[in-house]
Amino acid sequence: MTRHPFDQLAKQLLEQLLTPCGKVEISKEVPGEPRFIDLYFSPEANVTPNQATLGILAAMVQSPGLFEPFRNPPTLEEIESCLLKRLWLVSDLRRRQALSATNAPVLWIIAPTLSQNLLTRLGAVKKENWLEGVYELAPAFQTVVIVVHQLPKTPETLWLRLLGKGSVQQQAVAEVIALPEGDTRRTEALRLLSVWKIIVEANPELPEGEEVTMPLPQAFIEWEQQVEERGKKEGKKEGRKEGRKAEARSLVWRQLSRRFGDIPSSVQNPD
Structure with missing residues (x-):
């Protein structure tokens, strides 16, 4: 039986929500490395994600993406590990196909909370035209950090708030029941x-x-x-x-x- 039930919850919830929009791979192995991506998503060319159903997730699956949800605030080392997995994957993809900014996979790090100090060390800035709590690193990294507890409590953030902790998850569960x-x-x-x-x-x-x-x-x-x-x-x-x-x-x-x-x-x- 798994030692990390939250990982299973996060992967299976995202799998249920994203499968109608494209191909979902759980624990995708990084080519040439003993590392695994929690969830990898590849959009279907002729499928438009339903924003009413998925909320903010609909915007997150417009292009291929690596999803790395954390139960507890990730450390700098854990974030670096996520970045490394993306770099290895992109390197492998480039050997097989032409990649541009529009079709290269985006790394989505989903954290319940994250200190301002760590955000500053990462060079993270608020992602333009996105909700509060959504940050992006330097453009070359194509990495977005979502701080769940900073997200507005609206229907479009419901599924991400289910992956939060404490009172944030409390409210999300109550909204699901409703x-x-x-x-x-x-x-x-x-x-x-x-x-x-x-x-x-x-x-x-x-x-x-x-x-x-x-x-x-x-x-x-x-x-x-x-x-x-x-x-x-x-x-x-x-x-x-x-x-x-x-x-x-x-x-x-x-x-x-x-x-x-x-x-x-x-x-x-x-x-």
Whole structure:
């Protein structure tokens, strides 16, 4: 089972949102290097991203991009590692095709917070005509840093704010819950958040364990109620007589197994 549940949450949420717009590659290997890009996106030529659905993400996927989300504020060394991955990738692409400023991949670093001191050391400046909290490095680097906690709390930033921490993530989760029940984005986001919460709670030794508070329990309760109902119907169809709760839990563990591999029996049955 993964040691970094937030990484899985971030990658899977972005994958769900971006797949309709192009090709998404999770943990793309950097050519010739033992490094992996968290998520690499290649836009489809004839697909226009839906801004109403994706918000600010629609502008971020106009060209190929490397997405590197962080649960905690990245250090200078971690940012340098991201820059190095992009440089290696661009070098490999240039050997195979002509690259220009419009088709070279952009590096998107998504951080919950970042100190002004580090932004200054990076030479980061506010990206022109973009929202607050969006910074760019020198043009040659084609790198954008998004400081999630500085983003305005508007619908267009919702999906990025889900990757924040503390009260910022709290509000984003509440906004997801408030979406219409038939909205597939709501369903998928709640499912991923719930799976993340279960993984962390089942493994208290993980570094993220103390941070999963806020309204995530409410998100889990709402999703679990839906799963319970599905479990009840499935139980009737299969002739089983287990209670609604047992059926719901069974579905939850199956969801986890599909996403994260085999779940130890000691976790499924702690008693």
